[in-house]
Amino acid sequence: GNSVTQMEGPVTLSEEAFLTINCTYTATGYPSLFWYVQYPGEGLQLLLKATKADDKGSNKGFEATYRKETTSFHLEKGSVQVSDSAVYFCALNSGGYQKVTFGIGTKLQVIP
Amino acid sequence: GAGVSQSPSNKVTEKGKDVELRCDPISGHTALYWYRQSLGQGLEFLIYFQGNSAPDKSGLPSDRFSAERTGGSVSTLTIQRTQQEDSAVYLCASTLDRGRSGELFFGEGSRLTVL
Numbered sequence: 502g503n504s505v506t507q508m509e510g511p512v513t514l515s516e517e518a519f520l521t522i523n524c525t526y527t528a529t530g531y532p533s534l535f536w537y538v539q540y541p542g543e544g545l546q547l548l549l550k551a552t553k554a555d556d557k558g559s560n561k562g563f564e565a566t567y568r569k570e571t572t573s574f575h576l577e578k579g580s581v582q583v584s585d586s587a588v589y590f591c592a593l594n595s596g597g598y599q600k601v602t603f604g605i606g607t608k609l610q611v612i613p
Numbered sequence: 614g615a616g617v618s619q620s621p622s623n624k625v626t627e628k629g630k631d632v633e634l635r636c637d638p639i640s641g642h643t644a645l646y647w648y649r650q651s652l653g654q655g656l657e658f659l660i661y662f663q664g665n666s667a668p669d670k671s672g673l674p675s676d677r678f679s680a681e682r683t684g685g686s687v688s689t690l691t692i693q694r695t696q697q698e699d700s701a702v703y704l705c706a707s708t709l710d711r712g713r714s715g716e717l718f719f720g721e722g723s724r725l726t727v728l
Contacts, residue, residue, distance in 0.1 A: 605655030
């Protein structure tokens with residue numbers, strides 16, 4: 502079955518530091534890959550996505566590249582801000598009558 | 614409203630009682646998901662509806678859990694004879710796109726506490 506593995510965290514960074522949150526996956530077929538973000542006290546919302554190999558998703562300064570050869574979709578940001586403090590979830594969707602599979606979530610705390 | 618609406622937002626109940634959690638998806642969204650979010654456990658899939666049918670209910674933890682969806686819209690998750698380990702945030706999400714590229718739209722969740 503499908504699965505998503507991501508670092509558990511928490512990750513604590515100083516403001517303006519470089520961020521990487523690793524995500525690897527196991528899936529049948531050609532899934533789409535997603536990063537969702539959950540800010541404190543809010544529901545999950547889509548941050549970015551990529552639907553095929555070598556696609557790069559980007560939003561709000563965050564980027565992730567769909568790497569089929571390494572089955573990875575690592576999230577990166579060059580300079581984090583305090584407002585980026587949240588829980589980040591990697592997810593995949595194989596489509597059809599398939600559930601969307603989420604990773605365990607990585608809590609990011611950015612300190613001034 | 615325009616988003617996914619869940620109720621109640623908070624529910625405290627005694628062990629052994631039944632609870633019902635409601636999800637009102639975005640109008641027109643055909644697919645609806647229930648997930649459970651527990652501390653340190655990430656998002657645990659419970660059940661998926663396409664229209665009124667549930668092609669995948671593999672995540673329901675026990676026969677105390679059931680869900681239904683009527684009219685292709687509102688869904689109710691029912692937990693019978695609640696146990697303390699049922700305490701969690703129950704999240705509902707909907708999407709228009711049954712395909713693999715569709716974005717899920719989440720509600721803010723129903724926090725269940727079983728005493």
